[in-house]
Amino acid sequence: MTDAQTAATRIAQLRSDLDQHNYRYHVLDEPSIPDAEYDRLFHELKALEAEHPELVTPDSPTQRVGSLALSAFGEVKHEVPMLSLGNAFAEDDLRDFDRRVREGLADELPAGDLFGGGASVEYSCEPKLDGLAVSLLYRDGQLVRGATRGDGSTGEDISVNVRTVRNIPLKLQGTGWPAVLEVRGEVFMSRAGFERLNASQLEQGGKTFANPRNAAAGSLRQLDSSITAKRPLEFCCYGIGQVQGELPDTHVGILNALKAWGMPISRELKLAKGADECLDYYRDIGERRDALPYEIDGVVFKVNNLAWQRELGFRAREPRWAIAHKFPASEELTELLAVEFQVGRTGAVTPVARLRPVKVAGVMVANATLHNMDEVARLGVMVGDTVIIRRAGDVIPQVVQVVLDRRPADAKPVEVPQNCPVCGSHVERTQLIKRSKGRETVSEGAVYRCVGRLACGAQLKQAIIHFVSRRAMDIEGLGDKSVEQLVDEGLIHSPADLYKLTFEQIVELEGFAELSSKNLLAAIENSRKPELARFIFALGIPDVGEETAKVLARSLASLQRIKQALPEVLTYLPDVGLEVAYEIHEFFSDSHNQTVIDQLEQVLDIQGQGELGAEYAASTTLAGLIDKLHIASVGPTGAKTLAAKFDESLEKLLAADWLDLRQTLSEKPANAVRDFFAVAENRDRALKIEAQLRDFGMHWQSEKRVVEGLPLAGQTWVLTGSLEIMSRDIAKEKLESLGAKVAGSVSAKTTCVVAGPGAGSKLAKANELGVKVLDEAEFLKALEGFGIGVA
Structure with missing residues (x-):
């Protein structure tokens, strides 16, 4: 055997031994050799690799020292979004969560006992570590990528840095792991590690960190990974993302499998049945919180059964099957020195407390939110007061109470400025309009608003x-400071002015050079063809998030229709309530907004516009229109009776006399209909709504149709059970791209159900109704038939 062969054999043995010792130390907490012996083996391996550099591999234990500094982090799109969790702050919040889970699983749970006790749901219980959420991607057992959570959809590529974290395996232990496995967890810093780091920073004259979370986040986002390698970072796994292969069918089962493959999981992991046992766990770990070697800010409870998780699904950006039960926030006393007012994007003038700096839960706090003037009045706070400050959820500082017996004689009341502190425009109090059957109730709102709109620098x-944000027009290179410079220099006065910027204007700005200026202009140019949904979201319409913007774009499919849409017409769209509908309508009715949108239409080529979504063609009824008019004493049943009586004709209904109405309805609703339409404004509104429905093609007499090029347009699909090749969210996106509507329940109108393992009541309902059912393999084959890839 040659020297090289002998070295290769010894290197392989050392790597195997060190990996096993790492596993026993970091995962099992059962070290098998002293630290000195581990160090001897490590240095022997390092020396052999130095003699034989051709034998060095990326998964060697020696390859955790970091490398040359990066110029920037790349982007990583999460195939399965990294969602946030809903929060519980009180016992009742957790019990409400458990009740919602049981209601959502009503068809899956056993009936319970004879004395009325309902069946309990089994939950996994884990401490909520206070660190930075990361994703680790393994292919064939090898670590190939690490990423931050970012905004949940897109994170930063920190692959080089995660490789330096000692207890993250560079290759998985054992056998049987999936070909593709994305592990998710928290990178954190122990209390002892944090203290050592700050002591080292002080010795070197460096900056100390406020708390372990900030230290962990800052360490993991170092462009120079050799710095990260020196930081005492640890990793704890709490779940998975994308997977290609088999895994256990429970959350705890998956975590135990990950532990067997070398992945550290929480030593506090337990199972609990029902809300009472969850609360017992919460109280127990809360009592031991300060004795734990790391900081936690609560407990995470998850439905343990994965099939039940899939049945419960998601709400907006959070799962219905998990919740974070936060610990009570840390509180401190301090003095309120002043109250200043900030102006937000919508013109809201918000009070901010300026405080005598005080450390709260390890963070120095000098400012706190007061929310609005109603909150100021509720607290009875005055400038000069001693107040109690809390870090809500251990994150956002807020004023929670005034210590009245410490109020000084010269305390001053908090007063809203009459003029905007930024632009000097008038500040007015908003009005709340509550709409109910037949009337509107107007009251004063809690928000004060600057009327300056885009003439106000802060709002602009x-x-x-x-x-310009990533989820809106996605113009890379325009950070907050750059935008502030552009506005302060008078180079832009509306979003449309971005598209008039020149190289000469940008290169003169602080922080810009020739290359960055060219890159910014290229990014602006690349944003000239936004999809309609992105454009709508980018406009910043109050209460219109990404999902509502997608609904507007997919349904009305035209900026012109969206601009014209009446509130009652908008409420025909899914998840658009009356209040949001009025916000949308009022936004597009505002003359300032109309000017800005006109300017943008001149410089942009908005994509994704065309005919009305096929499922909305001829989708309305006269009964629905009557119901949306909110006539007192006339509900959906009365509306249907009127529509049938007057042959689905609004014109005939308006022409009806009292006798016709009385023959159709009882006296009270008949009088209500007569009185309602006796008001000219109400008659005109009803006719205007009908005219718009006809103009849009939504009228009940319009022609039903299917949009060409969208093979599933007009169809309704339902996803249930487990999908192993792709997530249900991705499957939903692919179906929607083909024109299908993806619903949450099965009915006679359902076109097809995609049922994976664990499908329950929805599959049974589909079989009962004779609805077509596809398994995942058949579904993927169908997608490929439409030219849609499954990767």
């Missing part, structure tokens, strides 16, 4: 920061 800056 915030509007443009939102407009």
